[in-house]
Amino acid sequence: MKKYGYKPxxxxxxxxxxxGLLTGCLFEGEQSLEKMDTPDEVVTMSxxxxxxxxxxxxxxxxxxxxxxxxxxASATVAREIYLMDANGMVAPQTLQLPASKEVATQALEYMVxxxxxxxxxxxxxEAVLPAGTEILGLNTEEDGTLIVDVSEDFKNxxxxxxxxxxxxxxxxxxxxDNVKRIKLWINGHEQEVMPVxxxxxxxxxxxxxxxxxxxxxxxxxxxxxxxxxxxxAQNGEQVYQVPVTTRVExxxxxxxxxxxALLNGPELGTSLMNPFHEGALxxxxxxxxxxxxxxxxxxxxxxxxxxxxxxxxxASLVMSMTELxxxxxxxxxxxxxxxxxxxxxxxxxxxxxxxxISGAEEM
Numbered sequence: 001m002k003k004y005g006y007k008p009x010x011x012x013x014x015x016x017x018x019x020g021l022l023t024g025c026l027f028e029g030e031q032s033l034e035k036m037d038t039p040d041e042v043v044t045m046s047x048x049x050x051x052x053x054x055x056x057x058x059x060x061x062x063x064x065x066x067x068x069x070x071x072x073a074s075a076t077v078a079r080e081i082y083l084m085d086a087n088g089m090v091a092p093q094t095l096q097l098p099a100s101k102e103v104a105t106q107a108l109e110y111m112v113x114x115x116x117x118x119x120x121x122x123x124x125x126e127a128v129l130p131a132g133t134e135i136l137g138l139n140t141e142e143d144g145t146l147i148v149d150v151s152e153d154f155k156n157x158x159x160x161x162x163x164x165x166x167x168x169x170x171x172x173x174x175x176x177d178n179v180k181r182i183k184l185w186i187n188g189h190e191q192e193v194m195p196v197x198x199x200x201x202x203x204x205x206x207x208x209x210x211x212x213x214x215x216x217x218x219x220x221x222x223x224x225x226x227x228x229x230x231x232x233a234q235n236g237e238q239v240y241q242v243p244v245t246t247r248v249e250x251x252x253x254x255x256x257x258x259x260x261a262l263l264n265g266p267e268l269g270t271s272l273m274n275p276f277h278e279g280a281l282x283x284x285x286x287x288x289x290x291x292x293x294x295x296x297x298x299x300x301x302x303x304x305x306x307x308x309x310x311x312x313x314x315a316s317l318v319m320s321m322t323e324l325x326x327x328x329x330x331x332x333x334x335x336x337x338x339x340x341x342x343x344x345x346x347x348x349x350x351x352x353x354x355x356x357i358s359g360a361e362e363m
Contacts, residue, residue, distance in 0.1 A: 075099040080175055080360040081110050081117070082168040086124035086235060087271040089212050090168045091242045094360045095120050104179070107172050108135045108148070124235040128168040130156040136187070144180030145204050146173055152187050159197040166199060167211040171243070174207050181206035207323070210245030214267045225250045229261050230319035231272040232312040239312060241319050241357075242272055255285040258320050259294065275312035277302065283335060290328035291351045292321050297335050308341045309334075309348065315357045322354040329353040 076096040085091050095117070100106045110117040113131040121127070132153035139147045148169065157165060173179050181204035184191045192202040210226050224247035233242045244266065248257040259282045265274030277299050284295040294317065301307035309332060318330045329351035332340050340348045 078358075078360045079103070079107060079110075080172070080358055081107060082128070082172045083111070083117075083121070083125045084128050084164060084168070085233065085240075085242070087233070088164070089233070089242050089244075089271070090128070090164050090171070091125075091233070091240055092171070092358065093122055093125060093240065094358050104138055104146070104173060104176060105135050108169070111168060111172065122235075122238060122240075128161070128165050130154055132156070136185075140178060144178060146179045146182045147185055148173070148182050149185040149188060154186060155195045157196060162194050162197040162199055166194060166201070166205055167209075170205045170209070171207065171211055212242060212244040214244045214246050214270065221247065223250050224248060227254075227258050227261060228320070228323055229258055230316050231262070231266045232275050232316060233272050241315050243319070244272070253285075254324060255287075255292065255294070255321070256282060258324075259285075259317070262316055262320060273312070275310055275316050276300065287326060290326065291331055292324075292327045292329070293331045293333060294321070295333045295335065298337065300332075300334060301337070301340075306341070306345065307337075308343050308345070311343050314342070314348070314352060318352050318354060318357050329356075 075098070077099050078094050079097045080092045081095050082090050082092050095110065097106060097110060097120075108129070109115060110120075111127050112129040112133045113127040115127065115129075115131075117127050129150075130153055132151070134151040134153065136149040136151055137147075138149070141147065170182055173182050183204045184194070184201050186195065190202075193200050207228065208226075210228060215221070226245050227248050228243050228245045230241040230243050232239050234240075246261055246267075248261055263276050263280055263282070265276070266272035279297075279299040281297045281299065282294060283297060284293075286293045298307070300309065300313065302310050302313075314332065317332065321327050321330050330353075331351040332348060334340055342348055
């Protein structure tokens, strides 16, 4: 009897153990799926960067060493935000913002007056969106239209600032590759016009609508077309680039017309500066593999002993020409000169991109 009495007991124990192990495996699998479906909120951390209290300190760790979580929380990236300068013109400024996956939402949040941008504002600049504005949602459509839904507080602005607000939002958001234009919603309702001065927005707003419009009284509007170029402005010791939409002869070469608009200088009576000497001429252009090569006569250089291309002139060229489709960087060549040098005496040996000028991260 004893010989066979243990068999049922042993079988029962084995059955219970196998059931427990199987159940444990099932629950572990569900937890793993949940972890995979949960997106990281800030930055993706590698396994060796993750914090674990049971893990012994690695070499170099110890008291005073920052944890990976602290590093993630303090990580910043350079972003281009359009603000209003002391002269009432909309201009891009590169700010160090906390790392975030919601970059478009974050960019708008840093355009709100009295918001998180307050302590980051350069001297003379101010945010453009009315205080208290909340970003309720963003939705990108297949054609590149970004629907921007904001709270009712957005309506609290003066009529004179309406176009500047719209331009700052448009230029900030269309720096992202998948955004071609924006549409405005307020508290879940699509807007046909802007809420204060009635600027039409039903078809969406893009960079083609321009920014900081400067059209002289002598301009022949019927026989000209709008182009956007960048001129330098100065506030204290800071020199920055301001985009302006002006007009050039209709049907002219797109590279030549923009460069000529720069060489002509800004409209009189503005705070903008002309970074080019009188007599500077563009003598040729060529686009190849995203690099736009621009050739000038020697008048484009400044200085007598060691002629160089001014930083402001280079920035104006790069910012203006990279607005065009297919242009990723600009190379400057000068007749009779083997090597073009910068103001600091460094050779400009490689094509210069927009990010080289602004310092902002690629979008």
